[in-house]
Amino acid sequence: MCLGIPGRIVEITGLTAVVDFWGVRKQVALDLVDEPVKPGDYILNHVGYAIRRIPEDDIEGTLALYEELLRETDGGDLMAEDVAGELGSLGPAHPKGEPS
Amino acid sequence: MNGTTQMKFRDPARAKALVDRLHALMAEIGRPVNVMHVCGSHEQAMARFGLRATFPKSLNMIMGPGCPVCITDQPEVDEAVALVMQGATVATYGDMLRVPGTSKSLADAQAAGGRVEVVYSIDQAVAIARTTTDPVVFFATGFETTAVTTATVLLRDDLPSNFTVLSAHKFVPPAMNVVAGMEESLVEGFLAAGHAAIITGWGIFEEFVEKYRMPVVVAGFEPLDILAGMVALVELVGRGTPAVVNAYPRCVTREGNRRAQEQLWRVFKMQSGHWRGIADIPEGNLEIRDEFAHRDARRVYRVDPALAAGDGPSDLAVQCLCGSIMVGLKTPHDCALYGKDCVPENPVGACMVSSEGTCKIWWQYGGRPDVAAMIGGAR
Numbered sequence A: 001m002c003l004g005i006p007g008r009i010v011e012i013t014g015l016t017a018v019v020d021f022w023g024v025r026k027q028v029a030l031d032l033v034d035e036p037v038k039p040g041d042y043i044l045n046h047v048g049y050a051i052r053r054i055p056e057d058d059i060e061g062t063l064a065l066y067e068e069l070l071r072e073t074d075g076g077d078l079m080a081e082d083v084a085g086e087l088g089s090l091g092p093a094h095p096k097g098e099p100s
Numbered sequence B: 001m002n003g004t005t006q007m008k009f010r011d012p013a014r015a016k017a018l019v020d021r022l023h024a025l026m027a028e029i030g031r032p033v034n035v036m037h038v039c040g041s042h043e044q045a046m047a048r049f050g051l052r053a054t055f056p057k058s059l060n061m062i063m064g065p066g067c068p069v070c071i072t073d074q075p076e077v078d079e080a081v082a083l084v085m086q087g088a089t090v091a092t093y094g095d096m097l098r099v100p101g102t103s104k105s106l107a108d109a110q111a112a113g114g115r116v117e118v119v120y121s122i123d124q125a126v127a128i129a130r131t132t133t134d135p136v137v138f139f140a141t142g143f144e145t146t147a148v149t150t151a152t153v154l155l156r157d158d159l160p161s162n163f164t165v166l167s168a169h170k171f172v173p174p175a176m177n178v179v180a181g182m183e184e185s186l187v188e189g190f191l192a193a194g195h196a197a198i199i200t201g202w203g204i205f206e207e208f209v210e211k212y213r214m215p216v217v218v219a220g221f222e223p224l225d226i227l228a229g230m231v232a233l234v235e236l237v238g239r240g241t242p243a244v245v246n247a248y249p250r251c252v253t254r255e256g257n258r259r260a261q262e263q264l265w266r267v268f269k270m271q272s273g274h275w276r277g278i279a280d281i282p283e284g285n286l287e288i289r290d291e292f293a294h295r296d297a298r299r300v301y302r303v304d305p306a307l308a309a310g311d312g313p314s315d316l317a318v319q320c321l322c323g324s325i326m327v328g329l330k331t332p333h334d335c336a337l338y339g340k341d342c343v344p345e346n347p348v349g350a351c352m353v354s355s356e357g358t359c360k361i362w363w364q365y366g367g368r369p370d371v372a373a374m375i376g377g378a379r
């Protein structure tokens, strides 16, 4: 739950971004990130919110752990399950900002 | 017990160098050292990659109160269960479903016909509220990293009027004070959680270091990040230097995420509260400020936790040692129920429910796997 997951911004509309997580595209809210972000930037997502823009130089180091976890899922791996859970349940329809 | 998922270190030579350095440092110190981390993801990484097995035997790394689900107090779960029994829809994160209150969990309330929804983010709870006029309560749990998302949503002016929040959010730094101040505590230094520090910044630990003369190292979650953090921490302990070191500079800055902090403190204030099985933690709870009283389920509804408390805890539940485990006085192996009456499929205590709980992590990864071979027989 506290690990979060990194992804690459594909496009931004207002305060919502479409973010690519290893081929899975999801919407992520930008209300909390404290630096300007643009398509192509990597962010760390936590429960549907970008909490940090990952600096260019650090992207590879940050992705490595997740790639290891996503590659070697054999069931019963809590860390891999948590990461997969973040991927699987990121809601496709981000309701924020739409008039009710 | 499940087998351990083995992993090759990304850079075995560097891992070995760090492990060797840890052993050299501990040999210099020449006595046992106890340090604590406060993050479920650190425990997962340490168990999964078997890092403890590479540590010198005299170096003891304890998991502190770093599992937000585990420290959510029974009366807080009771409040959520009571709201369901009173007819509200309660939405919450998946891990909370099976966490026992005094006698019932939200899963029990659901099985009894109550409306309980598992959501991935608070926005999904808001979306549910938009589909109905009935009360929808988001049972908000988690540390500062999650609390900021609750805060940002409560600042929106387009929320449906039937949407409220039952806050069980907790703030980690005050819990470190409590552990450091415990007379029986052996902890000499803290490994702070990298992602909580993304929000608060590492500067927040300066006051703690000053007050308790104890070092804090902020560390990431990659095995190499953790090993590097441990080396920095043991160096500080050995030299007797109380300082904050940021061993995760690629994510954490001194001031942290100002924008998120600003939203967090506009919506929440610190309030003393009980952490399950541990103690009253002064300023450890995040309470919704008066300006947002109309979004605070505790003030909008008359929540009666006694409704959910039933006959009180079961005979098994009173034997749970979660609280002592989370302050480093006991380990899961000290609990007579561990792996017998208490297993992930049928958990007695919160530490066996959550994927971030010490008991579940140790059980799932088989306790302390030996990975010395993975880095070329470092030890």
Ligand code: SF4
Binding pocket: B319, B320, B321, B322, B325, B332, B335, B336, B337, B338, B339, B342, B347, B348, B349, B350, B351, B352, B353, B359
């Ligand atoms: S094994 Fe179960 S009962 Fe024992 S301390 Fe852990 S969670 Fe509590």
